[in-house]
Amino acid sequence: MADRSEAPVGIRLEAVSVRFRHAVAGDVDAVRSLNLTVEPGELLTLLGPSGCGKTTTLRMIAGFQAPSSGRVCIGERDVTNSMANARNIGFVFQNYALFPHLSVFENVAYGLRVRELPRQAITERVEEVLALVGLARYGRQLPHQLSGGEQQRVALARAIVIRPSVLLFDEPLSNLDAKLRVQMRLEIQRLQKRLGTTAVYVTHDQEEAMAISDRIVVMNRGEIVQQGSAETLYRRPTNQFVAQFIGRSNLLSARIVETAGDRIVLDIQGTRHAVRHRAASLAPGASVQLVVRPEAVTLVAAGQPGMLQGAVTAKIYLGDKIEYHVEVASREIEAVTYNAVARGSPEVGEHVGLRLPDDGLTVLPVEAP
Amino acid sequence: MSIAASPPRGAGRLSADPATLATLLVLAALLALFVVFPLVVLLWRTFVQDGQFTVAPVLAVLLQPHHRAAFVNSLWLATLVGVLGTLLGFLFAVTATRAGLSERAVRLLDAATLLSLVSPPFTTSISFLFSFGPRGLVTYHLLGLSGVSVYGLTSTLCAEVLTYFPLAYLTLRPMLASIDGSIEDAAFSLGASRWRMFRTVTMPLAIPGFANAFLLLFAASLADFATPLILAGNQFPVLPTEAYLQITGLFDMTGGAALSFVLLVPATAVYLLQRYWVGRRHFVTVTGKAGARSAIPRVSPAAKLSLVLACVAVASFMAFLYALLFYASIVVAFGANDALTLNHYHVIFTEGLKAIGDTLIIAGIGMPLGGLYGVLVGYLIGRGRFVGRQLLEVVSMINYALPGTIVGIAYLIAFNDPPIALTGTALIIIACYVFRYSPSGIRATVALLSQIDRSIEEASQSLGARSTTTFRRIMLPLLVPAFFAGLGVVFIRSMTAISATIFLVSVGWTLITVRILENMTELSLGPAAAFSVFVIVVVLAVLGAVNALLRRYRATVGGAAAGFTAA
Numbered sequence: 001m002a003d004r005s006e007a008p009v010g011i012r013l014e015a016v017s018v019r020f021r022h023a024v025a026g027d028v029d030a031v032r033s034l035n036l037t038v039e040p041g042e043l044l045t046l047l048g049p050s051g052c053g054k055t056t057t058l059r060m061i062a063g064f065q066a067p068s069s070g071r072v073c074i075g076e077r078d079v080t081n082s083m084a085n086a087r088n089i090g091f092v093f094q095n096y097a098l099f100p101h102l103s104v105f106e107n108v109a110y111g112l113r114v115r116e117l118p119r120q121a122i123t124e125r126v127e128e129v130l131a132l133v134g135l136a137r138y139g140r141q142l143p144h145q146l147s148g149g150e151q152q153r154v155a156l157a158r159a160i161v162i163r164p165s166v167l168l169f170d171e172p173l174s175n176l177d178a179k180l181r182v183q184m185r186l187e188i189q190r191l192q193k194r195l196g197t198t199a200v201y202v203t204h205d206q207e208e209a210m211a212i213s214d215r216i217v218v219m220n221r222g223e224i225v226q227q228g229s230a231e232t233l234y235r236r237p238t239n240q241f242v243a244q245f246i247g248r249s250n251l252l253s254a255r256i257v258e259t260a261g262d263r264i265v266l267d268i269q270g271t272r273h274a275v276r277h278r279a280a281s282l283a284p285g286a287s288v289q290l291v292v293r294p295e296a297v298t299l300v301a302a303g304q305p306g307m308l309q310g311a312v313t314a315k316i317y318l319g320d321k322i323e324y325h326v327e328v329a330s331r332e333i334e335a336v337t338y339n340a341v342a343r344g345s346p347e348v349g350e351h352v353g354l355r356l357p358d359d360g361l362t363v364l365p366v367e368a369p
Numbered sequence: 370m371s372i373a374a375s376p377p378r379g380a381g382r383l384s385a386d387p388a389t390l391a392t393l394l395v396l397a398a399l400l401a402l403f404v405v406f407p408l409v410v411l412l413w414r415t416f417v418q419d420g421q422f423t424v425a426p427v428l429a430v431l432l433q434p435h436h437r438a439a440f441v442n443s444l445w446l447a448t449l450v451g452v453l454g455t456l457l458g459f460l461f462a463v464t465a466t467r468a469g470l471s472e473r474a475v476r477l478l479d480a481a482t483l484l485s486l487v488s489p490p491f492t493t494s495i496s497f498l499f500s501f502g503p504r505g506l507v508t509y510h511l512l513g514l515s516g517v518s519v520y521g522l523t524s525t526l527c528a529e530v531l532t533y534f535p536l537a538y539l540t541l542r543p544m545l546a547s548i549d550g551s552i553e554d555a556a557f558s559l560g561a562s563r564w565r566m567f568r569t570v571t572m573p574l575a576i577p578g579f580a581n582a583f584l585l586l587f588a589a590s591l592a593d594f595a596t597p598l599i600l601a602g603n604q605f606p607v608l609p610t611e612a613y614l615q616i617t618g619l620f621d622m623t624g625g626a627a628l629s630f631v632l633l634v635p636a637t638a639v640y641l642l643q644r645y646w647v648g649r650r651h652f653v654t655v656t657g658k659a660g661a662r663s664a665i666p667r668v669s670p671a672a673k674l675s676l677v678l679a680c681v682a683v684a685s686f687m688a689f690l691y692a693l694l695f696y697a698s699i700v701v702a703f704g705a706n707d708a709l710t711l712n713h714y715h716v717i718f719t720e721g722l723k724a725i726g727d728t729l730i731i732a733g734i735g736m737p738l739g740g741l742y743g744v745l746v747g748y749l750i751g752r753g754r755f756v757g758r759q760l761l762e763v764v765s766m767i768n769y770a771l772p773g774t775i776v777g778i779a780y781l782i783a784f785n786d787p788p789i790a791l792t793g794t795a796l797i798i799i800a801c802y803v804f805r806y807s808p809s810g811i812r813a814t815v816a817l818l819s820q821i822d823r824s825i826e827e828a829s830q831s832l833g834a835r836s837t838t839t840f841r842r843i844m845l846p847l848l849v850p851a852f853f854a855g856l857g858v859v860f861i862r863s864m865t866a867i868s869a870t871i872f873l874v875s876v877g878w879t880l881i882t883v884r885i886l887e888n889m890t891e892l893s894l895g896p897a898a899a900f901s902v903f904v905i906v907v908v909l910a911v912l913g914a915v916n917a918l919l920r921r922y923r924a925t926v927g928g929a930a931a932g933f934t935a936a
Contacts, residue, residue: 097551111559
């Protein structure tokens with residue numbers, strides 16, 4: 001398996017749209033003129049809330065959903081009009097979709113039998129793949145005799161045994177419990193790297209996406225809102241949606257007082273803060289949104305000048321960290337302190353000052369609601 | 370749900386409660402009287418003579434060539450009906466669930482299959498005579514054949530297949546619909562063609578449905594009395610008609626009882642097979658959140674066209690048969706004088722008025738009783754905690770599972786003489802219908818109860834309500850859909866059934882279906898057709914009314930409400 005000869009291929013979506021006819025809302029665009037390139041050998045994740053069009057996009061690549069317009073290419077081949085069974089894809093379904101009447105062996109062998117491989121080759125490859133996913137001795141079992149994690153492995157084995165051009169994952173871990181999810185996503189990642197097969201992975205779980213992906217594409221309302229590595233998305237979100245969807249963040253309204261080189265001075269509710277920012281388009285007087293991650297906020301004693309002041313409304317001890325909710329001018333700001341001791345730190349009702357760092361904050365233009 | 374599997378909470382609750390205990394005792398007494406007692410008497414009459422156990426009557430049946438032929442014919446006919454009916458039902462089910470038809474087109478398919486479920490069982494047979502009989506539209510007028518005999522295996526088979534294939538459709542359609550779409554998508558993604566996917570994934574998953582449908586049709590054909598009576602003719606005797614002739618023709622009660630027993634054996638075998646083997650075998654195809662069905666059509670355009678054409682052909686043929694029936698009811702003499710007339714309707718509303726009145730009275734009384742009985746028994750089976758709960762379930766299903774001929778003969782023998790002489794009354798007919806056709810209501814109630822969380826009742830109890838209050842104020846309103854489902858089936862069958870009640874009609878109380886049969890034997894086909902049309906119209910009207918009521922009820926109450934099907 002590991003020594004596959006064919007070079008991995010890329011995927012290209014060119015201006016694809018999917019329009020659904022909705023009984024109440026009229027025509028709805030599930031995917032809107034979307035352009036996307038998946039590099040050969042890459043593991044790309046489509047991330048977004050439910051209804052954002054990520055699954056529809058994946059199903060278009062698979063051939064389960066025809067685009068209303070646009071082109072789908074796998075490698076150099078335009079597959080827009082070819083059916084799912086002619087695309088040589090490996091699809092891992094959210095509910096595994098194992099054939100309940102076939103044994104584990106026959107489930108995995110299905111795609112090979114369709115390809116009319118010799119009996120001997122089928123047996124060899126199925127056994128090889130079952131060993132690869134750690135189910136070497138499960139061949140005779142029926143799907144319903146397996147646990148959720150084992151069913152997931154069978155689904156994985158069934159998808160990779162046919163040596164697909166691309167591997168497609170539709171929220172494959174959402175039916176597993178939390179611990180198994182973490183384990184399986186690691187295994188999926190390792191397997192993908194080992195096979196070198198181009199993969200597209202759909203999830204609504206940002207942590208899963210960050211853990212597994214080479215690149216994350218964040219989608220909302222049928223469009224791509226930002227793409228990049230996990231770190232890029234977390235540290236440099238380009239819009240409010242990504243700022244709030246990836247990790248937790250406080251969005252503070254601010255006004256630009258002055259700009260000087262890579263530094264700008266912001267007015268946040270009457271207090272002034274100098275932050276580093278390189279964008280040139282921001283002029284003094286403009287209203288902006290400041291993205292502040294909870295871990296960037298430091299709680300200090302109340303009353304120090306030049307700082308936001310507030311009262312602690314909730315204090316949640318979570319072991320490795322303490323989470324505070326601080327009310328500042330009638331809105332709530334979240335702050336997180338790591339490795340803190342519960343005793344001695346601010347209590348509910350206490351007045352505190354909030355110190356913001358001058359680096360690592362993101363300034364976003366105000367978006368139309 | 371078995372007693373052992375359920376938690377001990379509330380154990381003994383029902384039997385400790387006087388009102389429920391009283392209900393239980395009354396129901397037990399009624400079941401003993403109207404289900405167990407007649408069956409025991411039937412077996413007694415078969416196996417005991419002058420206080421001695423004997424197998425002579427059964428042996429006599431098996432040794433008599435004509436009866437033995439009837440036995441073999443019955444099994445052969447039932448097998449053929451089972452196979453062909455299942456195939457036809459599968460054709461319709463595949464078309465409805467896989468051909469990508471619009472909802473409206475699927476509703477048309479439903480309507481085509483509904484019609485034969487609400488018609489008297491022999492309407493198809495009558496239409497067969499009209500189209501393929503000696504003076505039939507097709508055989509005589511179109512093909513110019515004369516001297517054709519319509520009677521025999523072929524026409525009986527065709528008529529029964531057309532009458533009963535909707536049972537297979539109703540079994541297979543939900544089966545196919547419940548197969549998770551992503552399983553078929555998975556086969557696609559692995560490179561399978563549509564035909565291969567259908568052959569290797571869809572069909573194997575439907576196998577339990579096939580078995581179930583086959584057994585249902587086998588049982589229906591085995592029990593069918595009306596169709597062979599009209600179409601089988603002398604050369605093709607079957608058991609139900611033989612038993613009938615034995616009793617009404619020869620007044621041989623023991624012979625009739627023995628013939629019934631011979632029929633009872635395969636019927637029971639099929640019932641047990643269906644209930645304890647096939648009924649429990651099904652693949653759970655949804656392992657997690659069900660995936661969206663692929664937007665890719667399941668069948669190729671050519672396959673879709675052939676499927677639709679085949680269904681349209683069958684549906685058209687059925688429509689043709691019903692149109693013929695209607696036509697026959699408005700012409701002077703079908704095949705001979707095509708002048709339009711309302712005379713046949715005049716006849717049924719004058720001479721036939723008593724049958725119509727009797728039938729409506731019996732159906733009208735049986736309907737609420739059957740609905741209530743179904744809900745009560747269903748509630749005790751679904752929620753009760755008492756010794757003998759499973760016995761109650763089995764006994765309440767007996768009359769439903771047995772061929773009508775057996776039930777009718779058992780009632781006739783059991784209630785003919787004191788101590789309980791009911792022959793000639795309306796009561797015996799009503800009792801027959803209620804205990805034979807309420808199991809639909811019982812099943813609907815049990816199914817509905819499984820969706821209603823037990824904590825709702827516990828909430829009522831915790832607020833201090835007695836069990837009767839809980840049942841009346843909380844459960845009954847929630848069970849209304851099941852009540853109507855049960856009531857609807859009892860009404861439909863009271864209007865259309867004949868196999869059991871033909872033994873129970875009298876000078877005092879007669880039925881439309883029996884009059885239709887009499888008309889057929891007297892060759893007054895016009896009134897027979899008019900009666901049939903009348904029955905279909907009334908049944909459809911009542912069915913529509915019940916469904917409208919249910920819809921309105923569901924709109925106001927909402928929530929878990931089981932659908933109402935005619936089966």
